[in-house]
Amino acid sequence: MTPHAYGPAAPVVAALRARFGDRLSAARAVRDQHAHTLNSIVPQAPDAVVFPRSTEEVQAIVEACRDGRVPIVPFGAGSSVEGHVNAPFGGITVSTREMDAIVAVNAMDLDAMVQPGVTRTALNSHIRDTGLFFPIDPGADASLGGMASTRASGTNAVRYGTMKDVVLGLKAVLADGSVIATGGAARKSSAGYDLTRLLVGAEGTLGIITELRVKLSGIPEAVLGGVCSFPDVASACEAAMMAIQTGIPVARVELMDVAQVRACNAYSRLDLPEAPSLFVEFHGTQASVAEQAELFAAIAQDCGAGPFEGSANPEARSRIWQARHDAHWANLALRPGAKNLSTDVCVPISRLADCVGGTIADIESSGIVATIVGHVGDGNFHVLPLFDPQDAEEVRTVRAFIDRLVMRALSMGGTCTGEHGVGQDKRKYLPAEHGAAAVAAMRAVKAALDPHGIMNPGKVV
Numbered sequence: 001m002t003p004h005a006y007g008p009a010a011p012v013v014a015a016l017r018a019r020f021g022d023r024l025s026a027a028r029a030v031r032d033q034h035a036h037t038l039n040s041i042v043p044q045a046p047d048a049v050v051f052p053r054s055t056e057e058v059q060a061i062v063e064a065c066r067d068g069r070v071p072i073v074p075f076g077a078g079s080s081v082e083g084h085v086n087a088p089f090g091g092i093t094v095s096t097r098e099m100d101a102i103v104a105v106n107a108m109d110l111d112a113m114v115q116p117g118v119t120r121t122a123l124n125s126h127i128r129d130t131g132l133f134f135p136i137d138p139g140a141d142a143s144l145g146g147m148a149s150t151r152a153s154g155t156n157a158v159r160y161g162t163m164k165d166v167v168l169g170l171k172a173v174l175a176d177g178s179v180i181a182t183g184g185a186a187r188k189s190s191a192g193y194d195l196t197r198l199l200v201g202a203e204g205t206l207g208i209i210t211e212l213r214v215k216l217s218g219i220p221e222a223v224l225g226g227v228c229s230f231p232d233v234a235s236a237c238e239a240a241m242m243a244i245q246t247g248i249p250v251a252r253v254e255l256m257d258v259a260q261v262r263a264c265n266a267y268s269r270l271d272l273p274e275a276p277s278l279f280v281e282f283h284g285t286q287a288s289v290a291e292q293a294e295l296f297a298a299i300a301q302d303c304g305a306g307p308f309e310g311s312a313n314p315e316a317r318s319r320i321w322q323a324r325h326d327a328h329w330a331n332l333a334l335r336p337g338a339k340n341l342s343t344d345v346c347v348p349i350s351r352l353a354d355c356v357g358g359t360i361a362d363i364e365s366s367g368i369v370a371t372i373v374g375h376v377g378d379g380n381f382h383v384l385p386l387f388d389p390q391d392a393e394e395v396r397t398v399r400a401f402i403d404r405l406v407m408r409a410l411s412m413g414g415t416c417t418g419e420h421g422v423g424q425d426k427r428k429y430l431p432a433e434h435g436a437a438a439v440a441a442m443r444a445v446k447a448a449l450d451p452h453g454i455m456n457p458g459k460v461v
Contacts, residue, residue, distance in 0.1 A: 004453035007069035009047035009090055015064050016050055016092070023051040023098070034075050034093045035086055041424055046073055046087035051098045055171060055179060055210040058094060062208065063177040065092055071457050074204035076116065076146025079138075081342050082423030084150065084203055088458040094208060096145050102126050103211065109185055110216045111168055116145020116209050123214075132216040135160035138419070139325040145209045151201030153419035155324065158244070158377030159251040159283065160217060162419065167200050171211035175450040183213060198445070203421055204456040206449045224289040225252070225281035225317045228300050228308040229273040233257055233360060233372075236276045237353035239296075239303040240376040243280075244349060246299070248292050252281035253377040254324055257360060260331065260371035260384075267330035268323035273306065278376070279324055281317070282310070327373045331384045335369055338386040343402050345409035346380040346418030356381060358408055366401050368394075380418035407432070422460045430461070 017024045025031075031045040047070075052058045065072045071091030078085055087093060096117040103113035107130045114123060119141045123134045136147060137154040146152075148170065153162040160166070169183020182195040199206055230236040233255070240253050256264065256277050265272055278300070282292040289312075297308040311317060323330070332340050347355045356372060363370045363385075374381025383405060387394040406416045406429050416422075416429035430439050442461045446453075 004457070005069070006071055006089055006091070006454075009068075009070050009092070012064050012068040012070045012092065013048045016048070016061060019060065020050055020052075020057075025049050031093075034073075034078065034095065036078060041083040041086065044086040044088045046093040047090045049075070049093045049095055051095050053098045055173065058173045058208055058210050059177055059179060061092060061094055062173050062175065065454055066175065066177055066452070069452055069454065071454050072208070073456050074145070074149065074208045076143035076149070077119065077141065079140035079142045080146065080150055080421065080423065082417070082420050082425040084421060084423040084456075084459060086424060086458070088424070091454070096143060099145075099210065105130065106185070107132060110218075111185065111213055112216060113211060113213050114144055115211055116148075117143050119143050120147070127216065131219055133219050134166075134214060135217050136163055136166055139328075144212055144214065148200050148209055148212055149202065149204050150421035151419065153375065153378075153380065155252045155254055155321070155375060157375055157380075157419075158253060159249060164197060164200050166215040167196060167212055168215055169196055169213040170199060170209050172199055172207040172209050174207040175452065175455045179210075180207075185213070201421070203423065203459050205446060205460050206455060208455075220251075220283035220289075222286045222289045222312065223251075223281060223283055223314075223317065224293050224310045224312045225279070225320065226293075226308055226310040227272055227277050227279050227320060228297075229275040229277045229306045230300070231275065231304045233276045233356050234353040235303045235305065236278050237356060237376060239300045239305060240278060241349050241352065242299045242303070243296050244377055246295070248295050248299075249282075249284070250280060250292070250296070250377055251283040252279065252321075253375075254279040255356070255372070255374040255376040255381065256324075256327070257356075257372040259334075259369075260327055260373050263330040263334050263371055264323045264327060267333050268319075268326055270319075270323055275306075279320060280308075280310075281321075324373070327371070328384065331371045331386065334371070335386045337388070338369075339389045340384050340386055341398055341402070342382060342384050342420075343405065344380060344382045344418050344420045345405060345414055345416060346378070347409050347412045347414030349376075349379040351412040351414070352376055352379050352381070355409055355412055355414065359383060359405055362401060362404055362408075366397060368398060368401060370401075375418070378418070379414070424458055427460060
């Protein structure tokens with residue numbers, strides 16, 4: 001979309017400073033901190049950062065920016081990787097850091113009301129004595145508002161779903177300053193448009209989420225997990241696909257290619273066989289997890305895997321899953337000083353082996369250093385190429401590789417992003433994925449709800 005004509009930020013910054021005092025900062029270090037990116041996109045800082053504590057304060061910020069035609073960029077924990085928090089046209093970044101209240105926990109209804117700055121670990125710590133937990137685990141200790149805005153997922157998605165499945169309702173401030181409440185405590189409704197799903201995944205381009213009602217799950221009686229090595233990636237993908245197709249209720253099934261296993265062994269001090277591997281976990285009763293593990297082991301063996309030895313020991317499982325969550329840092333350690341451009345795609349599970357195999361071949365022929373990790377239970381995988389940001393030729397090589405990765409996924413009926421979101425970096429792929437008419441419909445929604453283009457401009461459409 002053509003950028004709108006934005007007004008000067010200085011008068012709005014002055015007005016907000018009068019109201020928020022030291023909860024507004026225009027210091028260069030703070031502005032840069034809220035514009036950082038985890039890829040090769042150049043950071044673009046806002047004119048100021050404000051730290052509201054309530055829906056009413058967010059509304060006041062939006063109204064000031066609306067009147068001054070100044071852009072607004074919502075900011076959660078800053079763990080997104082596609083340039084979501086950049087401020088390409090300057091303006092005001094609204095940090096939800098201090099909106100970290102757990103408003104209510106409704107154990108009987110299996111839900112909780114939270115402000116957007118609450119992190120998943122903070123929520124789980126708060127509710128641990130209720131026998132419930134919040135299952136969406138993207139790895140980083142992300143804020144729930146940011147997770148909802150990017151439609152985040154994670155290692156538990158194959159069993160518990162993604163943020164679109166667990167956000168039951170929300171409160172949001174729209175670009176005109178109005179406050180809307182969507183959804184509710186009922187687990188289903190057919191009343192009107194699904195505004196909850198519209199705002200979940202909108203990446204802050206339609207409004208700022210100020211409260212969420214999220215679905216909780218019961219902590220399983222028993223958990224059993226472990227690692228299984230395979231002769232090649234195709235065999236590992238086949239085992240994951242067969243496990244899902246045969247109805248084994250796998251809670252987690254994560255793929256690591258040889259390069260990533262090697263990196264995790266070095267970084268996390270593991271001694272896993274250096275071979276393509278599946279990290280798996282089963283939830284249920286003592287009897288059911290044992291049965292699930294036995295069925296999976298038989299499938300894995302048929303696919304040529306080594307022995308699968310599951311463990312119910314919490315410390316052993318925690319060490320394995322911490323290594324999985326530290327894959328990003330383990331990858332960076334392969335080439336000290338290099339930058340990691342984490343990207344993801346998702347394909348139908350029936351095409352997963354083809355897509356991963358083609359990607360590995362592309363990595364080898366391109367001469368780049370990259371690793372692959374994947375939530376293979378739902379066809380989603382991440383590629384983490386390393387490059388020297390000062391080497392223009394390396395940057396071009398990696399960018400061309402990502403273009404081919406996305407087009408490969410789209411040609412197999414997949415998507416340019418399974419969970420990272422669009423942000424700035426993947427906007428160019430939306431017409432190829434959805435078609436011109438669908439993208440035009442998205443732009444029409446954006447124009448209707450944000451006619452002056454102040455909500456996180458330069459992202460998505």
